[in-house]
Amino acid sequence: MISRRALVGMGATAGGLLLSGCDKLTASPTFREALRGGEALTMRAQRLLTDRGALAPEFDPAQRSPVFRANGTRRPASPEYAAHAASNFADGRLKVDGLVARPLSLSRAQIGTMPARTQPTRHDCVEGWSAIGQWTGVPLKLLLDQAGLRRDARYIVFHCADNYGPGRYYESIDLIDAFHPQTIVAWGLNGRLLPVENGAPLRLRVERMLGYKHAKYVERIEAVASLATIGGGRGGYWEDSSDYEWYAGI
């Protein structure tokens, strides 16, 4: 008969095997691909259950975080960015190009005269923390409509001024999120112009997504048919470098 002690010992050994087994599985490309199936399933389920225009919760001004935590790049290191910051971003231009009929090049002043949306929303970092701030900016839809999106455009890519790791930070979203009413190119936070540490002069807000999708220091918005040829091909800096999910709705 097997003794209780032996059984507990067997349990512990099995636990140990399970653990090292999990690490082996994590390293296996086939298994990682299978786990990615979860991401596809989650995206499909959320898209199925959620109205395209369903809004992320908006909050009262009194519910804002006392201090909105800045994360990632706090100040892009390039001399060009420093020069722009020194002139209060007066000379900077936001380019909207790629698969569009009329490429745009807009100054912050021009963007400031466009219709704006103000939204007190919650920012959720993939790490687990949240901060509530009130963002003001031009709906991305207005920019894309002005540029005239071509029919073959499938994704919108945001190219940023900050270096992160080997290359520039970038992110991408699909057209459902690009045309969502709360998706804005923000120039204001909590009633003031966007501070440098939060992405001045312009950052993306895509409110139904985790923080890393909200590209800061955006200088170029590109409409593309496929993400395969951009960066590492996975649609964003963190997706390329650390295998974070492209669909960051959960």
Next chain:
Amino acid sequence: MASISVENGTAVGEPRTVFRHRLSTRLWHWFNAVVVFVMLMSGLMIFNAHPRLYWGRYGANLDYAWLEIGATPTQGVLRVGAVTIPTTGVLGRWTDHNGNISTRAFPGWATIPTDYSLSAARRWHLAFAWLLVVPGLLYWLWSFANRHVQRDLAPTRDELKPRHVWHDIKDHARLRFPTGEAATRYNVLQKLAYVGVLFGLLPLLVLTGLAMSPGFNATWPWLLEVFGGRQSARSIHFLAMAGMAGFIVVHLLMVVLAGPINEVRSMITGRYRLPRPRGNTAAGDGA
């Protein structure tokens, strides 16, 4: 293994074997045993990315955390409210499998993967969440349909009387487990534990998990309000996880104390050998 029927409660000679666990229960049990461990351990790794918990709608490093696992230059500490507990070696400061000191919250032996990776832990957690939810829902429905819940799990009014519950608690504390006919049914503490997990902790874990999803917040904004905001949902998710871990510890302890071979076998084959009534075990059957 011959199952010999004897008159109820008067087991003499051969122990009586009864059919105890349906196939649906056995399948779900073992499937879930794996899934729950993956969820627990990958969840601890996700927690390691930001080892602080808050109440309310927001919460980041500059806000007050009611629970925090951290490290001083010399030791690991768990802080709950105003109470700080040194946890060096286990939480906040521990030695990894390479012999290096790590100041992550939960140690490598408790997390999936072993070494820090938030993205890999999320891949595991959010894929296995489907394996928790879909079979869990099927088991739920099936267990109502085959009356497992109503017949075996729901405590009767008599069992819920404080005297009965207190009697069971005393018996458990003395490790006097039911024998004979009484062992064919779950006792009230078992019923409360299983019902609590099945209809309390597991749904709470799933719903608080969903409430942390910014995408799902647009789907069901009211869910966020039920829990009092995303950071509260995250705290409740963590506490429910702790409850689940506590259940597993007690569950395994009870299996070992009640006779692990018989218990584990019954969850594999469905057949359970009834313990002989006390006083009749002079011969001793050494489980």
